[in-house]
Amino acid sequence: MPGGIAGAAESDVKETWPRWRGPEANGAQPEARPPVQWSESENVRWKVEVPGQGSSTPIVVGDRVFVSTAVKTDRVKEGASEAESTAEQDDQSQPAGDRPGRGGRGRFGRRGFGGGAPPTNFFAFMVVAFDRQSGKEVWRKTLTEEVPHEPGHNTNTFASSSPVYDGQRLYVSFGSRGVYALDLDGNVLWQKDLGKMQTRAQFGEGSSPAVHDGTVVVPWDHEGESFIVALGAADGQERWRQSRDEPTTWATPLITEFQGRTQVITNGDNRVRSYDLADGSLIWECGGQASNPIPSPIRYKDNVIVMTGYRGYAIYSIPLDSKGDLTDTDQVSWVETDAAPYVSSPLLYDGQLYFVKSNNGILVSRSAETGELLIDQTRLPGISSVYASPVAAGDHIYLTGRDGTTLVFKHGKTFELVATNRLDEEIDASAAIVGKQIFFRGKEHLYCIE
Numbered sequence: 001m002p003g004g005i006a007g008a009a010e011s012d013v014k015e016t017w018p019r020w021r022g023p024e025a026n027g028a029q030p031e032a033r034p035p036v037q038w039s040e041s042e043n044v045r046w047k048v049e050v051p052g053q054g055s056s057t058p059i060v061v062g063d064r065v066f067v068s069t070a071v072k073t074d075r076v077k078e079g080a081s082e083a084e085s086t087a088e089q090d091d092q093s094q095p096a097g098d099r100p101g102r103g104g105r106g107r108f109g110r111r112g113f114g115g116g117a118p119p120t121n122f123f124a125f126m127v128v129a130f131d132r133q134s135g136k137e138v139w140r141k142t143l144t145e146e147v148p149h150e151p152g153h154n155t156n157t158f159a160s161s162s163p164v165y166d167g168q169r170l171y172v173s174f175g176s177r178g179v180y181a182l183d184l185d186g187n188v189l190w191q192k193d194l195g196k197m198q199t200r201a202q203f204g205e206g207s208s209p210a211v212h213d214g215t216v217v218v219p220w221d222h223e224g225e226s227f228i229v230a231l232g233a234a235d236g237q238e239r240w241r242q243s244r245d246e247p248t249t250w251a252t253p254l255i256t257e258f259q260g261r262t263q264v265i266t267n268g269d270n271r272v273r274s275y276d277l278a279d280g281s282l283i284w285e286c287g288g289q290a291s292n293p294i295p296s297p298i299r300y301k302d303n304v305i306v307m308t309g310y311r312g313y314a315i316y317s318i319p320l321d322s323k324g325d326l327t328d329t330d331q332v333s334w335v336e337t338d339a340a341p342y343v344s345s346p347l348l349y350d351g352q353l354y355f356v357k358s359n360n361g362i363l364v365s366r367s368a369e370t371g372e373l374l375i376d377q378t379r380l381p382g383i384s385s386v387y388a389s390p391v392a393a394g395d396h397i398y399l400t401g402r403d404g405t406t407l408v409f410k411h412g413k414t415f416e417l418v419a420t421n422r423l424d425e426e427i428d429a430s431a432a433i434v435g436k437q438i439f440f441r442g443k444e445h446l447y448c449i450e
Contacts, residue, residue: 017432017439020057020162020208021389025254026298027347027430032393034438036408037419038449045450046135050128050441054159055387055428056208058439058446061165063132064184065432065439067446068172070158071124077147080120116151116202123148123158125174129186132437135448141186144177149196152204155428160206160250162429166233171216175205179218181236190236194229197222200248206294210264212255215239215277217264221249228253228266230280240280246270254297254304258320265304267293271327272306272316287327288335290314295345295389298353300368303333305348309340309358317371334371339364344430349392349411354399356386361401363415374413382420383407389430393438400427404442423447 021027035043052071059066122145129138148158163172169189170182176196181189197205199222210217216231226244231237246268253266255277262277269291274283290312297306303317317333318326326332339357346355352374353366361383365375383401390399392411396418400406404423410416425442432439440447 017060018165048135056162075122150202156204206250208252284322309342313340344389347390
């Protein structure tokens with residue numbers, strides 16, 4: 001499985017959505033058959049309230065759905081003044097704006113630029129497990145209670161990192177609040193403190209960990225000393241760490257096997273880099289990206305495709321047999337610079353890439369093989385802003401806007417709309433698809449559509 005979950009049986013893969021971009025890390029579950037039509041009163045198997053806030057994607061493992069979240073408590077840090085608490089409330093009441101993370105609308109609010117008042121309340125950072133068929137809460141586990149040291153962008157949350165499952169354990173990163181491994185019953189197996197991030201403009205954190213063959217990889221790009229670290233999946237012990245010449249990024253790594261070697265590929269402001277999973281040594285690197293990388297790399301055949309879409313656009317398709325520095329060389333398979341996503345990641349389905357331009361409701365599709373433009377910039381009806389990444393199943397593409405509207409259209413070289421579906425809730429998290437079900441995590445609720 002190129003980029004798939006190591007050690008998972010094929011039948012298991014069909015019944016899981018083990019990370020935020022699915023079993024193959026490309027947003028697709030081809031054999032699934034979820035509905036193409038729904039509303040608040042149609043095809044909703046269940047809708048349950050999720051405590052706290054988060055824009056992380058739910059993951060699905062067997063008969064459980066797991067969600068990470070951060071719940072604001074009434075407990076206030078010692079010594080916090082009334083003025084601090086008032087300032088925090090004022091910042092949080094500002095209108096939302098575009099952000100580097102998984103959520104945003106309209107203009108930047110005051111807190112959106114960072115530098116607003118940091119929280120004074122403690123937050124409970126937790127994982128919640130729901131029964132997949134009924135939506136009933138099975139358990140919740142608070143991993144830590146802390147006062148976040150940065151306010152974050154006003155459309156980010158303190159739970160933007162999605163859990164990941166490797167067939168044995170759940171792994172969840174709350175970044176500056178720690179990295180944790182749990183069993184499926186919510187028991188903490190280990191935890192790791194990697195320090196405190198200093199994110200650009202205090203926008204907050206958002207990248208998810210990646211796991212492969214007994215190793216958990218955590219990216220740590222920020223305004224301090226950036227690094228990428230590999231931890232033992234069984235015990236959390238550090239296996240290797242590599243310094244990175246990068247400012248804050250929010251991209252989740254792709255781990256993929258090629259010709260007997262496993263590569264960890266992660267994007268950055270300065271360069272996309274590939275590391276050897278075994279020892280962290282640098283295999284290849286390539287400059288030329290745009291700013292604030294957020295979209296995850298995606299594999300197609302013997303290439304990896306990376307995208308950035310803030311203050312410029314860049315799409316690079318890079319051969320996995322590369323070595324050394326590829327910047328400004330003809331070793332790159334293809335490059336396009338007319339449109340790319342900012343916050344959401346691309347979808348790869350049947351050799352075709354689907355993505356939006358920046359955060360806008362404008363669809364583009366290209367051939368993953370050659371970069372050929374298949375669907376030119378097309379305005380999506382009824383969608384203005386997009387943070388969730390598109391997903392696919394059964395020859396249909398599902399693309400969700402921030403206002404809770406999901407367009408379903410046919411896979412192909414032309415845009416053919418099948419259905420427009422609306423839920424009464426903002427949605428920034430990417431959907432998860434298993435079997436006949438599709439799961440949406442809204443601002444307050446988790447939906448199972450079937």
